[in-house]
Amino acid sequence: MLKRIFVYPYILWMFLFIAAPLLIVLWFAITDTGADGQTVFTFYHVARFFRPAFAGEPFFQRLYIVVLTRSIWIAVLTTMVCFVLGYPLAYALAKFFGHRSILLFLFLVPLWMNFLLRTYAWMTILEQNGVLNALLSLVGLPTIDILFTDTAVVLGMVYNFLPFMVFPIYSVLKDMDNSVIEAAQDLGANRVQVFFRVVLPMSVPGIISGLTMVFMPSVTSFIIPNLLGGGQFILVGNLIEQQFMRVGDWHFGSAMSAILIALILLMMGFIKLIDRQPRNKDGPAEGVLY
Amino acid sequence: MNHFIDLVGVTKTFGRKTVLSNINLYIDRNEFVTLLGPSGCGKTTTLRIIGGFEKPTAGALLFNGEDAISLPPNKRKVNTVFQKYALFPNMNVFDNIAFGLRLKKTDAKTIAEKVDAMLALVNLAGFQKRTIQSLSGGQQQRVAIARAVVNDPEVLLLDEPLGALDLKLRLEMQVELKNIQKELGITFVYVTHDQGEALSMSDTVVVMDAGQIQQIGKPEDIYNEPKNAFVAKFIGESNILEGIMHSDYHVEFAQVGFACIDKGFGPGEAVDVVVRPEDVAITPLEEGTLRGKVRHITFKGVHYEMRVEANGFAWKVHNTVQFPVGTEVGLSIAPHLIHVMKKSGEPGC
Numbered sequence: 001m002l003k004r005i006f007v008y009p010y011i012l013w014m015f016l017f018i019a020a021p022l023l024i025v026l027w028f029a030i031t032d033t034g035a036d037g038q039t040v041f042t043f044y045h046v047a048r049f050f051r052p053a054f055a056g057e058p059f060f061q062r063l064y065i066v067v068l069t070r071s072i073w074i075a076v077l078t079t080m081v082c083f084v085l086g087y088p089l090a091y092a093l094a095k096f097f098g099h100r101s102i103l104l105f106l107f108l109v110p111l112w113m114n115f116l117l118r119t120y121a122w123m124t125i126l127e128q129n130g131v132l133n134a135l136l137s138l139v140g141l142p143t144i145d146i147l148f149t150d151t152a153v154v155l156g157m158v159y160n161f162l163p164f165m166v167f168p169i170y171s172v173l174k175d176m177d178n179s180v181i182e183a184a185q186d187l188g189a190n191r192v193q194v195f196f197r198v199v200l201p202m203s204v205p206g207i208i209s210g211l212t213m214v215f216m217p218s219v220t221s222f223i224i225p226n227l228l229g230g231g232q233f234i235l236v237g238n239l240i241e242q243q244f245m246r247v248g249d250w251h252f253g254s255a256m257s258a259i260l261i262a263l264i265l266l267m268m269g270f271i272k273l274i275d276r277q278p279r280n281k282d283g284p285a286e287g288v289l290y
Numbered sequence: 291m292n293h294f295i296d297l298v299g300v301t302k303t304f305g306r307k308t309v310l311s312n313i314n315l316y317i318d319r320n321e322f323v324t325l326l327g328p329s330g331c332g333k334t335t336t337l338r339i340i341g342g343f344e345k346p347t348a349g350a351l352l353f354n355g356e357d358a359i360s361l362p363p364n365k366r367k368v369n370t371v372f373q374k375y376a377l378f379p380n381m382n383v384f385d386n387i388a389f390g391l392r393l394k395k396t397d398a399k400t401i402a403e404k405v406d407a408m409l410a411l412v413n414l415a416g417f418q419k420r421t422i423q424s425l426s427g428g429q430q431q432r433v434a435i436a437r438a439v440v441n442d443p444e445v446l447l448l449d450e451p452l453g454a455l456d457l458k459l460r461l462e463m464q465v466e467l468k469n470i471q472k473e474l475g476i477t478f479v480y481v482t483h484d485q486g487e488a489l490s491m492s493d494t495v496v497v498m499d500a501g502q503i504q505q506i507g508k509p510e511d512i513y514n515e516p517k518n519a520f521v522a523k524f525i526g527e528s529n530i531l532e533g534i535m536h537s538d539y540h541v542e543f544a545q546v547g548f549a550c551i552d553k554g555f556g557p558g559e560a561v562d563v564v565v566r567p568e569d570v571a572i573t574p575l576e577e578g579t580l581r582g583k584v585r586h587i588t589f590k591g592v593h594y595e596m597r598v599e600a601n602g603f604a605w606k607v608h609n610t611v612q613f614p615v616g617t618e619v620g621l622s623i624a625p626h627l628i629h630v631m632k633k634s635g636e637p638g639c
Contacts, residue, residue: 179376182343185363186370187390187441197389201380 016108022261026256045255062237064256068263071236074150075218078157079165082214083207085158086165090206093166094173102168111163119227122156123147128227148230156228157218164213170204188270218262236260292355294319294477295340295445300349302335302501308336310501313349317445317494319477322471324480326488327498328524330485334373335448335631337497341370341447341481359583369438370447374454375430383409383433384418391439402469410437411470428459439470452487485525489513518631521568522564529606530571533563533630541630543602548623550629557565562631567595567606569627572613578620580605584613 035042038210049064094096097103110118125131126147133143146152176199184198224235229235243253293316302310310332317323325333338344339351342363351358357504358366369390377386377480379449391401407416412432422430431451440447451467452460460574468491471478482488488495489509497504497512497520505517519530533543543563555561575581593611598605600621613619 177374177376179372179374180378182363183370183372183376183378183437184389185343186341186368187437188364188393189389190362190364192391198378198380202378205382 004149004193004259018220020127023284025254025257025261026136029258030255034116034130045251046259048252049259064236067234067239067246068236068260070234071219072263074154074235075215078154078161078218079211079215081154082162083211084166086162087169087207087254088161090166090169090173093170094176107163107166115160116223119156119224122152123227126152126155150229150234152228153225153234155223160224161214161217164217165210168209168213171208172203212268214273215267219264220260234266292352293317294321295349295479296352296353296355297336297339298350298352300336300339300346300351302332302339302344303347308501310339310346313501313503315496315503315506317477319444320475320477321497322358322468322478322480322491322493324488324492325496326482326524327483327506331498332501333483333498337370337447337479337481337519341368341443342366358633367444368447369441369443369445370449371431371434371438371451374448375434377430377433377437379422380460381422382418382427383414383420383422386422386433387437387440389437391635404440404576405436406417408440411439411473412436412466414590420430428456428463431455431463433468435470439474439476443476443477446471448478448480451480452482452484460487473517489525499524499526505551516564516629516631519562519564519633521523521633522562522629526566527606529565529567529603531563531565531603533561535559537562539625541628544580544603546601548579548628549625550628550630551626552628555630555632562633562634564629564631565623565627567608568593569623570598570605570607571622572607572609573609573620573622574600575618575620578622581620582621582623584617586614587612587615 029046030041030043032042032044033037050059050062052062060069073150093104093107093208123130127133128143128145128147130147136143145157150204180202181194182196189197221234222241225235226241229238240253240256240260243249243256247253297313297315299315300310300315301308313332313336315336315507325336328332339346342358342361342365343618345359353366362619378389382391387405387408391404396404403624405418406415409417412435414429414436415431417425417429417433422433423639425433431454441550452463464487467478467480477524480491482487484521489512492509495512496506499520505512505521507515512521513525516525516528522528522530531543533541535541535552535555535558536547537557538555539550540549541548541552541561572578580600582598582605584596585599585604586597588595589612590608593608593610596607596609596613598607598619598621605621607621608624
């Protein structure tokens with residue numbers, strides 16, 4: 001068929017810019033340059049990630065594991081904060097401003113600004129003599145010093161990734177058939193019951209994509225922790241960046257990337273499993289078919 | 291004595307648009323009432339007011355003589371079968387039907403019994419675990435009915451429930467719905483734009499147009515004695531002519547005087563005259579009150595539908611005998627089959 005021809009450029013694109021780089025990363029992760037300059041297969045760099053610094057070091061105190069768990073924790077925290085803030089926001093947007101796109105538009109505008117600029121802006125807000133502290137001292141409150149802390153990193157991530165939580169949930173809620181909500185009321189559900197038994201379960205697909213779309217950039221981010229976290233290699237993204245840009249150890253950097261990718265895939269698979277469970281319960285077709 | 295449901299002077303406006311104006315209607319217990327009318331006539335809005343999804347702009351809604359407007363939908367002993375079924379897509383058939391019972395904290399055993407009984411009633415026994423997505427339109431329709439009926443409502447509201455089904459299934463479901471209504475003895479308020487559906491199922495038909503009730507009556511009365519040209523046109527086929535009432539029992543239309551059984555109009559009053567196609571008799575040429583020529587003929591199964599041109603009017607005539615195109619025939623109409631009605635102010639409607 002002629003139409004298939006139009007698919008090939010995309011396949012080529014996907015191979016060149018998605019599949020090939022991934023394969024290269026994987027290649028570097030499981031190889032090393034031998035003493036005689038030859039490439040040898042080895043799991044040395046993958047194992048290095050889990051190796052204790054000294055004999056008998058507990059697993060969760062090993063440097064890279066600490067950084068990894070810390071990254072995951074910060075990403076989970078960011079995702080949770082985004083959900084708690086984002087769901088009500090998406091609900092309000094869909095329910096009360098469904099026809100007035102101006103609010104949605106206002107919400108979109110910051111996204112057009114450069115990501116780096118937005119993050120730099122947070123630095124000037126949070127720094128010791130920044131906007132936040134100026135405001136605080138203006139109303140007579142003690143100033144706080146949160147730049148270069150976890151709080152600042154989470155704040156920056158929530159600010160940057162919140163739209164990724166809001167939009168999928170918003171679009172699911174906006175397209176929800178109002179008669180289903182009326183049916184629930186009709187069957188005796190009050191507002192709270194309508195929300196928890198119908199609206200929330202029906203928005204699960206939006207929630208799932210919101211969670212993934214926030215969690216993924218959060219767990220791999222290195223610019224935000226670099227700028228707002230003070231540039232120490234506090235998250236796994238920074239660790240990887242350092243290996244490539246400063247240390248120059250592509251093999252170890254790739255190994256870490258591969259481990260992170262594997263971990264994310266595992267988590268996504270897990271989420272998919274939860275998402276699919278309630279809907280796959282349809283047993284074998286019993287009864288008369290019309 | 292109070293009526294079961296009473297709508298008194300109900301008016302509803304959306305912005306500047308009046309959707310219902312001064313609706314007065316009462317519904318008795320165990321009655322099958324159909325709101326019939328073209329789309330946009332206000333029938334669905336009337337139903338939504340009874341269901342609690344809309345508040346009337348003016349007027350009163352009474353259940354057993356008590357004000358019901360302030361009751362939210364979840365506090366009314368009314369359940370609704372929605373136009374597009376509105377089943378919960380995230381639940382299976384059992385959970386959909388059990389939804390209302392669970393909210394009432396019914397115990398699990400009773401729920402299972404009731405759901406099973408309901409599924410048997412709607413001919414879906416064994417479908418408990420099926421997903422909504424795996425059901426056909428007709429099956430979803432049955433689940434929607436079961437989900438509403440399982441709560442023992444005093445009134446069941448049905449908003450064009452058969453609109454999305456094909457003709458054969460629709461006819462089957464009409465019979466089933468009527469049986470369910472008789473079996474359970476609940477009041478049905480049924481909204482449709484299908485006159486056949488309305489005539490075959492209802493105890494009472496309420497014909498609506500442009501936000502107003504045009505006629506309320508038994509199906510036979512609506513068909514045989516339409517109150518105005520709109521009702522006559524909307525229910526069944528008809529010949530609608532402009533006429534003049536010369537005196538009691540004497541009307542002139544199509545330039546001929548006819549004997550009729552209507553009285554009480556002013557002398558010389560302009561009226562609408564409605565004659566059903568099956569009531570126009572074809573006679574030998576010389577015996578007819580009117581003489582005309584067959585212009586067109588279509589076979590309709592039981593009868594032939596003919597267009598007979600006589601005195602400047604193309605008469606719609608139904609007859610089991612066919613008269614070929616070009617035949618000259620006489621037409622006559624018995625006095626009791628001539629329906630004279632006050633001008634509705636919308637000729638050609």
